[in-house]
Amino acid sequence: MALAKRIIPCLDCDKGRVVKGVKFVDIRDAGDPVEVSKRYCDAGADEITFLDITASHEDRNTTVDTVSAIAGQVFIPLTVGGGIRTLDDIRIMLNAGADKVAINTAAVNNPEFVREAAERFGSQCIVVAVDAKQVSAEGEPLKWEIFTHGGRNPTGLDAIEWVKRMVEYGAGEILLTSMDRDGTKIGFDLALNKTVSQVIQVPVIASGGVGNLEHLVIGVLEGEADAVLAASIFHFGEYTIEEAKQYMASRGIEVRL
């Protein structure tokens, strides 16, 4: 098999700057998103994911400008997420140069939105982002629930049932974040990732918890991820994309070198 596993650096952006918090607090500045994207692209990133965490509506215009600037310089797939709530939001981002949009809270609030979006724009550009948290106690069968608002709001939705439903509605890809692991640097939630990957036909991007390169490898080999997403290990120079790819290749994983 020759399809490469993808490495996707993620840029969390607030008012036009890259930031990354630990468990959504302690936000550190990590640079200009256009420069950062270009650097990652030149270093061999397979895609870029841009998550807009800007709270206010007025500042969203900055986001559109930033997306447009990135798309003019980065010729790999670009996914934009954060605040995608209407078909119009999607159209604006695609017109700005995004290739895919990630829908999260809006899908939970109105699952039909995903169906409408996939019908209007095609499944290939609809990523459903899922924030899951383990809710089973120790010794119980594993169970995860969907949370929104950075892990604060429970929804009562079973994560496995939810991703199946989202794929049925037309999601072309699932961006799966473990809220237990996000920002912890102790590795992906492998059981969560593997369970999701096995029940759906579309690719799964594993996210949340990467602290070293071995975590990326295990995410693919044991978590059965089709792509691995990481932010802080790349932003603060702990590892480069090249190092990550070389390491994965050395462990027998197909990557684009």
Add this chain to the structure above:
Amino acid sequence: MNKVAVIDYGMGNLHSVAKAVEHVGRELGEETEVIVTPDAKLIASADRVIFPGVGAIRDCMAEINRLNVGQIVEDAMKTKPVLAICVGMQALMEHSEENEGVDCLGFVQGNVRYFGDDLADEEGKRLKVPHMGWNKVSQTQAHPLWKDVPDNSRFYFVHSYYVNIDDATKITSTTSYGKEFVATLADDNIFATQFHPEKSQIVGLTLLKNFLQWGGQT
């Protein structure tokens, strides 16, 4: 002035391809004008034409037929280089299995087939559909658009259907995903890619650069 028309028939994101062509035009140091339009007259005035396509074939063909894009592509193919991308390539064929069967333009003999829900690699491991990501493209014959593109370079794909072509001499590269399928084909003035050159970083930009310099001969 090199004038490139990207045919806009309302199907999704054409900005990526326009931006990529503008970028390589600047790199070539020649004045390049990229127009994204459904207007037959403007397209006829261009030096070369890009026929893109994303999404479902039924919707694409409905718009292609409504806006008479088939005639535009057919006219363009007679006199100038044409690059068809992804669903644009699939639309050139006679028929697609997608959406319970859709008639396409029939400019190239062959059809478009589904990868299948039971797709597996040589070891029997299940392969996901869509085929999404970077895969190796093995060049099966020389073509001006391959200039400076190393054989077996990885290009970015996202598709669930592939082209099955009657005349194998038109195939210019193949890719393997559960089965060997057509990654690119060439027929006189037209070159078609299943992958997205505009999203395939250096090798993709090189292919686009070659397209800007291609006279339409093989």
